[in-house]
Amino acid sequence: MTNRTFAIIKPDAVKNNYVGKIYNHILDKGFKILSAKLIKMSKYQAEQFYFIHKDKPFYEELTNFMSSGRCMVLALQKENAVEYWREVIGATNPNEAEDGTIRQLYANSLGENAVHGSDSSENAVKEISFFFTESELI
Numbered sequence: 001m002t003n004r005t006f007a008i009i010k011p012d013a014v015k016n017n018y019v020g021k022i023y024n025h026i027l028d029k030g031f032k033i034l035s036a037k038l039i040k041m042s043k044y045q046a047e048q049f050y051f052i053h054k055d056k057p058f059y060e061e062l063t064n065f066m067s068s069g070r071c072m073v074l075a076l077q078k079e080n081a082v083e084y085w086r087e088v089i090g091a092t093n094p095n096e097a098e099d100g101t102i103r104q105l106y107a108n109s110l111g112e113n114a115v116h117g118s119d120s121s122e123n124a125v126k127e128i129s130f131f132f133t134e135s136e137l138i
């Protein structure tokens with residue numbers, strides 16, 4: 001469905017106790033949370049999830065980080081969910097993220113940047129189904 005996107009509150013943000021603050025951004029911006037769960041990804045899961053980046057120099061660092069601790073995976077719903085969530089989270093590099101965006105406010109660094117957001121509706125569908133069954137999306 002095109003009005004869905006997939007988000008992760010990454011291990012840095014969970015460790016730094018920003019889950020509540022990031023939840024507030026999600027709700028204040030009008031997203032409906034279809035599902036959310038706290039998980040710890042295995043290294044293998046992180047490698048599969050970020051397979052698109054397998055040839056990038058940061059793949060090892062990224063998959064180590066994403067499997068290093070608990071994270072929260074979320075399926076979100078709103079009109080233009082993919083584009084709007086990308087706007088709310090800000091640029092990949094927190095130093096380049098606009099004021100008031102989640103990454104500008106809560107990210108540690110380019111690698112440990114607090115949140116994930118799908119980059120297209122097609123990927124949103126794939127990413128949601130990577131972590132959730134249809135009956136979990138309420």
Ligand code: IDP
Pocket residue numbers: 053058061062091092110111112113115116117119
């Ligand atoms: P995005 O998360 O904004 O879509 P991508 O380019 O898809 O950014 O990269 C995926 C994730 O990989 C980023 O969110 C960040 O955690 C990590 N990453 C991207 N570029 C670098 C880098 O140059 N060094 C370390 N980690 C990086």
Ligand code: MG
Pocket residue numbers: 117119
């Ligand atoms: Mg991306």
